[in-house]
Amino acid sequence: MTLNDYLILSAIIFAIGLVGVIRRKNLLMLFFSTEIMLNAVNIGLVAVSKFHQDLTGQMFAFFIIAIAASEVAVGLGLLILWYKRRGDINLDTLQSMKG
Amino acid sequence: MFEIVAFYLFAFLTIGMLGITVFTNNALYALSSLAAGMIFISAFFFLLDADFLGVVQIVVYTGAVMALYAFGMMFFDSMSEVKEKIANPRLKFVLSGMIALLVVIIFVAPLIGADAQKGLYPVHPEYGNVQDVGVVLFTKYLIPFEVAAVMLLVSMIGGIILASKKMDTNLSELSEEEIDALQEENTAKGSK
Numbered sequence: 001m002t003l004n005d006y007l008i009l010s011a012i013i014f015a016i017g018l019v020g021v022i023r024r025k026n027l028l029m030l031f032f033s034t035e036i037m038l039n040a041v042n043i044g045l046v047a048v049s050k051f052h053q054d055l056t057g058q059m060f061a062f063f064i065i066a067i068a069a070s071e072v073a074v075g076l077g078l079l080i081l082w083y084k085r086r087g088d089i090n091l092d093t094l095q096s097m098k099g
Numbered sequence: 100m101f102e103i104v105a106f107y108l109f110a111f112l113t114i115g116m117l118g119i120t121v122f123t124n125n126a127l128y129a130l131s132s133l134a135a136g137m138i139f140i141s142a143f144f145f146l147l148d149a150d151f152l153g154v155v156q157i158v159v160y161t162g163a164v165m166a167l168y169a170f171g172m173m174f175f176d177s178m179s180e181v182k183e184k185i186a187n188p189r190l191k192f193v194l195s196g197m198i199a200l201l202v203v204i205i206f207v208a209p210l211i212g213a214d215a216q217k218g219l220y221p222v223h224p225e226y227g228n229v230q231d232v233g234v235v236l237f238t239k240y241l242i243p244f245e246v247a248a249v250m251l252l253v254s255m256i257g258g259i260i261l262a263s264k265k266m267d268t269n270l271s272e273l274s275e276e277e278i279d280a281l282q283e284e285n286t287a288k289g290s291k
Contacts, residue, residue, distance in 0.1 A: 001106050009106075009114075012114060013113065013140075016118060018198065020120070020121035022191055023191070028126055028172070029121075029126070032121075032130075035133065035137075036120065039136075039160075042140075042144075042152075043140060053221055055220040055222055055232065058151075059235060062236070065155060065156070065159055066250070068164070069251065070251050071254075072164050072167055073254040073258035074258055076168065076171040076258065077257060077262040078261055080171060080174045080261070084174070084264075089175060
């Protein structure tokens with residue numbers, strides 16, 4: 001297995017997440033797609049770390065996991081608040097101003 | 100040989116699971132297939148000799164993040180499908196074009212900064228991965244580690260405060276009339 005195989009896999013998974021972010025209108029699905037993209041980047045970083053024999057990639061993957069965890073906590077709190085107020089998590093109804 | 104078989108097996112499984120997550124309309128299917136995909140992704144970390152990160156991936160993603168999503172989905176009407184109407188295909192076209200441009204810039208960037216790839220913290224094979232990660236994390240990356248800890252604390256408090264508003268009214272302790280009054284109040288507030 002070479003570095004390129006892992007990077008191609010990482011790019012494919014990132015593209016899946018990107019397609020999700022572009023085409024989904026359900027806010028919960030947007031969160032899932034963001035998780036997928038963060039994980040794709042993690043795979044790429046760890047692969048580079050392994051094939052360059054350098055720990056920096058793993059360090060960055062570690063911090064990305066921490067950021068993803070805190071993003072989920074705050075984002076899900078906001079989402080629950082929004083759902084209690086509107087009863088809907090559709091991206092199209094997120095706007096409250098007419099224009 | 101073992102690595103090649105494992106790589107392709109887990110690659111197809113991961114892509115399949117994450118594809119289900121992105122393309123399904125059912126939120127519960129999306130949640131469970133995302134959890135499965137996260138576990139399969141940790142297999143790549145084990146294949147790449149990053150044992151510590153693989154364990155962290157399983158513990159954090161399927162243990163904490165997925166549990167958080169599962170609890171969060173109890174607040175939503177998760178079985179109802181969100182009607183997703185694509186109103187503006189031109190917007191998608193512009194977004195895709197801009198992302199393609201961004202990808203080109205990313206691929207050109209290493210040609211400009213080619214000498215930036217130097218070994219900063221080389222791997223010590225005699226240490227083992229966990230000890231190696233610990234040494235680097237608690238010496239060179241101590242400040243970012245502490246900042247990440249503060250960030251997690253802040254997000255935990257923020258999540259609790261955001262999600263726990265109006266949790267003082269417990270529906271199971273109220274009578275039917277009180278629940279009806281509360282719901283009418285909520286709908287009146289929502290339509291305003």
